[in-house]
Structures are given as C-alpha cells and as structure tokens.
Amino acid sequence: MITFENVTKVYQSPTAEVKALDQVDLHIEKGEIYGVIGFSGAGKSSLIRCVNLLERPTSGKVIVNSQDLLALSPKELRKAKSDIGMIFQHFNLLNSKTVFTNVAMPLLLAKKPKDEIKQRVQELLDFVGLADKADSYPDQLSGGQKQRVGIARALATQPSILLCDEATSALDPETTNAILQLLKKINEQYDITILIITHEMSVIREICDKVAVIDHGKVVEAGTVFDVFSQPQTKVARNFVKTVMHDDIPDSIYQLLETQDEANRIYRIVFVGESAGAPLLSQIAKHYPVEINVLFGSITELQGTPFGNLIVQFKGEDKEIQRVIMHINQQKVAVKEVFEHVS
Amino acid sequence: MLVEWPQIVEALWETLIMVSFSLLFSVVIGLPLGILLVITRKGHLLENTFVFNVLNGIVNIFRSVPFIILMVAVIPFTRLVVGTSIGTAAAIVPMVLYAGPYIARLIENSLLEVDPGVMEAAQAMGATPRQIITKFLIPEALSSLLLGLTIATIGLVGASAMAGAVGGGGLGDLAITFGYQRFDTIVLLITVGILILMVQGLQSAGNILSKKIRRR
Numbered sequence: 001m002i003t004f005e006n007v008t009k010v011y012q013s014p015t016a017e018v019k020a021l022d023q024v025d026l027h028i029e030k031g032e033i034y035g036v037i038g039f040s041g042a043g044k045s046s047l048i049r050c051v052n053l054l055e056r057p058t059s060g061k062v063i064v065n066s067q068d069l070l071a072l073s074p075k076e077l078r079k080a081k082s083d084i085g086m087i088f089q090h091f092n093l094l095n096s097k098t099v100f101t102n103v104a105m106p107l108l109l110a111k112k113p114k115d116e117i118k119q120r121v122q123e124l125l126d127f128v129g130l131a132d133k134a135d136s137y138p139d140q141l142s143g144g145q146k147q148r149v150g151i152a153r154a155l156a157t158q159p160s161i162l163l164c165d166e167a168t169s170a171l172d173p174e175t176t177n178a179i180l181q182l183l184k185k186i187n188e189q190y191d192i193t194i195l196i197i198t199h200e201m202s203v204i205r206e207i208c209d210k211v212a213v214i215d216h217g218k219v220v221e222a223g224t225v226f227d228v229f230s231q232p233q234t235k236v237a238r239n240f241v242k243t244v245m246h247d248d249i250p251d252s253i254y255q256l257l258e259t260q261d262e263a264n265r266i267y268r269i270v271f272v273g274e275s276a277g278a279p280l281l282s283q284i285a286k287h288y289p290v291e292i293n294v295l296f297g298s299i300t301e302l303q304g305t306p307f308g309n310l311i312v313q314f315k316g317e318d319k320e321i322q323r324v325i326m327h328i329n330q331q332k333v334a335v336k337e338v339f340e341h342v343s
Numbered sequence: 344m345l346v347e348w349p350q351i352v353e354a355l356w357e358t359l360i361m362v363s364f365s366l367l368f369s370v371v372i373g374l375p376l377g378i379l380l381v382i383t384r385k386g387h388l389l390e391n392t393f394v395f396n397v398l399n400g401i402v403n404i405f406r407s408v409p410f411i412i413l414m415v416a417v418i419p420f421t422r423l424v425v426g427t428s429i430g431t432a433a434a435i436v437p438m439v440l441y442a443g444p445y446i447a448r449l450i451e452n453s454l455l456e457v458d459p460g461v462m463e464a465a466q467a468m469g470a471t472p473r474q475i476i477t478k479f480l481i482p483e484a485l486s487s488l489l490l491g492l493t494i495a496t497i498g499l500v501g502a503s504a505m506a507g508a509v510g511g512g513g514l515g516d517l518a519i520t521f522g523y524q525r526f527d528t529i530v531l532l533i534t535v536g537i538l539i540l541m542v543q544g545l546q547s548a549g550n551i552l553s554k555k556i557r558r559r
C-alpha cells in the first residue's frame with residue numbers, strides 16, 4: 001500500500017545540512033494501522049509528509065497504491081492525493097468557514113455537484129458524531145470536536161489511506177482515547193490503511209498493529225506492536241516501551257540487591273501470551289525447596305495478548321535455585337537475573 | 344467666510360472621487376502584488392527568489408519616496424496617462440503609485456498571518472495553487488485584509504489633501520488656498536472637521552466589517 005524505498009530527505013541550511021530521513025525503507029500493508037514513533041526531531045514529521053509529497057524526498061522512492069509518486073505530474077499527483085486523507089496535530093481547519101464548508105472543502109475543490117456534497121457531508125458529520133454542528137465555526141468547538149471535523153474532512157473523498165500527524169498530541173487523555181477509537185472504527189468499517197506518527201507510546205499500544213521506531217532519521221526498529229513491546233531491540237525502543245509498560249525496577253529493589261547473595265537472588269520473569277496464564281510460581285513452590293517472594297509485577301494487554309513482567313526473589317540453596325531457573329526456561333518463559341541491571 | 348457651502352460640498356465630492364478611484368486602482372495593483380510577495384517567498388507556494396526580490400525592491404522604492412516628492416517626480420508619467428498634470432484626475436495617478444505598493448505591503452502582512460498549517464491542509468487535499476489562494480489564503484486573511492484596506496483608505500484621504508495643494512482640488516485645496524493663504528480660519532476648521540469625520544467613519548466601518556467577517 002505504502003512503500004518507502006531508500007528514502008532520504010536532506011534540509012539544506014546556509015550553515016549545515018540536516019538529514020531528516022536517512023535511507024528509510026518501510027512497507028505498510030493495506031488495512032494496517034501502522035505507527036511511527038520517535039522523539040521530536042527524529043524525522044517522523046518528514047516521513048509522513050513524504051507519503052503525500054508535502055515534502056519531496058531528496059532521493060529514494062515513495063510508492064503509494066503501486067504508483068511512484070515522484071514520477072507523477074502535478075495534475076496526476078493532485079489526483080493521487082484525493083486517495084490520501086490527512087489529519088493534523090493542530091487540526092488546520094479554516095476558521096473563517098463553517099464546519100459544513102470545512103468538511104465539504106475537498107469536494108468543492110474537486111467541483112462535485114452541490115447535492116452530492118450536501119449528502120456526503122451530512123453522512124460524514126453523522127459518522128464522526130457532529131451532525132448538529134454543521135453550522136458552527138471551528139472557534140466554537142472543543143479540541144476533540146475540531147479533530148472530528150478534521151477527520152470528516154480527510155474522509156470526504158473516500159480515501160484508502162489516512163495519515164495522522166500527531167493527531168492526538170494536542171488533546172487531553174480522555175479525548176485522545178475517543179479519537180483513537182474513532183480511528184479504529186474507520187480502519188475497521190472502511191478498511192482504510194492508517195499511518196500514525198506520534199511521540200506517545202500509549203497511542204501505538206492502543207490502536208496500532210505495527211510500529212516503526214525512528215531515531216535520527218533512521219528506522220531503527222520495526223515490527224508488530226507485540227514484538228517491539230515485548231522485546232525491544234534498541235535503546236530508543238526500550239525507552240519508549242518504558243513510558244507505557246512500567247517495567248522499571250523500583251529503587252527499593254535496587255536496595256535489596258545489595259543484600260543479594262548465593263541463597264537470596266532476584267530475577268525478572270517475562271511472560272508472554274499463553275505462558276502468562278500458567279501457574280508457574282505455584283508449580284515452583286510445590287516442586288522445589290525454595291521460597292518465593294514477589295517484589296514487583298505488571299501485566300498489560302498488547303493487541304489482545306497478555307504480557308506480564310514479574311520481579312521475584314528466590315530464597316534457597318544455590319543448587320535448587322539453578323534447578324528452578326532451568327524449570328522456568330523449559331516453560332519457554334524468559335527469565336533473567338536482575339543482578340546485571342545494577343550497574 | 345470667503346467660500347460658499349456649495350464650494351465645500353464640491354471639494355468634498357472631489358476628495359471622495361480622488362480617494363475612491365485611487366483606492367480602486369491601488370487595490371487592483373496592490374492585491375496581486377501582495378499575493379505575489381507572499382507566494383514567491385522562500386518556502387512558499389510558488390517560491391521564486393528572483394521575482395520576490397524584484398517586486399520587493401520595487402515596492403520599497405515607491406514606499407521610500409515621500410508622497411509630496413513622488414507627486415512632482417511622476418508629473419511626466421501623469422501627463423502621459425491622463426494628458427494633464429493638474430486637476431482631480433491627475434491627482435489620482437500619483438495617489439495610486441503611492442497607495443498601490445502600500446496596499447501590497449498591508450496585504451502581504453495579512454496573508455503572512457494565515458496559519459501555515461491551513462496551507463498544508465490545502466496542499467494535502469490536492470488544491471491547485473489558484474484554489475489555495477482563492478479558497479484558503481484570502482478567505483482566512485479577509486478580516487485582517489479589510490483592516491489593512493481601512494488603513495490604506497485613511498492614508499489616501501491624507502494624500503488627497505496633499506494632492507489638493509498642487510492643484511488636485513478637493514478639501515485639501517480648499518484648506519490651503521482659503522484657509523491658509525487667505526487666513527480664513529473658519530474654512531480651515533470646517534475642512535479639518537470634515538476630514539476628521541471622514542476618517543472616523545471609515546475606521547468604524549472597517550472595524551465593523553472586519554469583525555463581522557471574523558465571526559468570533
């Protein structure tokens with residue numbers, strides 16, 4: 001649906017050359033909700049703007065709907081854009097126009113017949129839940145309502161792709177959630193491919209199927225949300241995961257570590273999927289002469305799969321603890337001694 | 344009083360003619376010029392450094408000549424256009440040359456205030472450059488544009504009085520020839536009073552209209 005091939009975007013300023021995107025390869029399948037996360041300045045904004053050529057890549061290829069966008073004439077490109085809707089962090093509505101006219105704008109530009117426009121806009125406002133606001137002006141709306149207008153406008157031409165540029169970053173948590181649910185509904189109901197860029201990992205966790213982590217213009221990690229959240233490979237990804245997973249080891253446990261000896265060890269156990277449902281600890285307690293002390297635990301659901309994180313202290317003979325670890329490993333559960341985290 | 348009321352009414356009429364026609368022609372010149380000054384800017388819709396620099400330079404040149412000097416300096420051009428350098432019609436020529444670039448600057452300022460995000464949304468929708476100007480840029484700036492035009496109109500009222508001093512007719516002419524040169528204080532006060540009322544009226548009308556369009 002959307003493919004980036006070796007896309008590089010360089011900004012030339014008189015004093016320096018900034019690589020906003022550095023040889024980015026990315027592939028987004030039809031019907032996916034794909035999230036791109038990065039800190040500000042990482043290049044995610046340039047990335048999403050290359051999908052509808054609001055910014056032209058310095059080199060590389062952007063293929064949307066099997067069309068090489070960079071090879072299109074301005075006229076063909078404008079046509080291609082009617083298949084790509086976009087919503088923005090600051091909504092970017094026309095303050096001088098009513099909600100109705102704002103939503104109708106893409107259709108007015110395409111010179112559609114009046115009654116067709118009227119019907120379509122009504123339909124869209126119904127869908128986003130703003131049927132009664134058609135004659136209001138953007139200034140009379142709340143942030144969440146403005147974004148709904150933005151969404152209705154983006155969907156006016158029945159695009160197959162929706163680009164979301166930090167669409168919830170200016171909204172409060174509750175409104176953010178409502179907008180995310182609306183995006184999910186759009187994805188499911190109309191089978192629209194959604195590309196979201198954000199710096200909020202919670203947005204990714206909430207609705208994305210896949211995620212790419214971008215740092216200094218490079219995609220450093222990409223995969224399903226589950227894989228990236230459960231096994232982040234890079235430091236940047238780990239930092240983002242931390243913001244929503246709360247799997248940091250509390251300070252009190254660090255203090256306990258100082259007393260760690262042969263007979264008293266602390267481990268981190270990560271449960272994924274089915275294993276999260278297994279009564280692992282009680283099995284251990286039954287079969288091994290060790291005492292178990294749960295120090296910290298969290299469990300989250302990622303794309304419908306439970307994901308648990310437990311920090312436990314085993315007290316007992318070293319030999320027995322080793323057997324316990326072997327047992328846990330046999331259950332295909334990741335276990336790691338916390339010792340290494342001390343440094 | 345050395346003048347009769349009909350003379351004052353006629354002078355007022357001449358002033359109104361000078362101001363309204365020069366405003367009309369100034370907008371005809373200033374609006375496209377102002378739009379070009381915005382869209383040819385670096386990073387804008389139709390970036391073109393050469394066109395921008397040329398237009399910017401021309402506007403600056405006209406803006407830097409004081410009106411009274413401009414009026415005298417363009418006399419040959421005025422003769423070429425209206426056939427004479429004296430009278431109401433002749434005064435309109437330098438007034439347009441004065442107010443056109445001024446209006447271009449005011450329009451440029453208003454258009455630059457438009458949220459770049461709105462332009463980005465327009466481009467994302469696949470709007471043509473013409474559509475972006477007519478359906479996004481101008482409507483969003485309209486309220487501020489009107490305030491700018493109000494300022495320009497008031498500037499033209501002032502210019503028309505000066506044009507009167509070199510034979511353009513109008514209230515300024517009356518004030519100079521009778522009020523100043525022949526010491527008729529009453530005529531002077533009446534003309535100044537009319538000018539004050541005119542400016543007040545224009546500013547109020549501009550404010551009301553602009554507010555109505557802003558819709559906030």
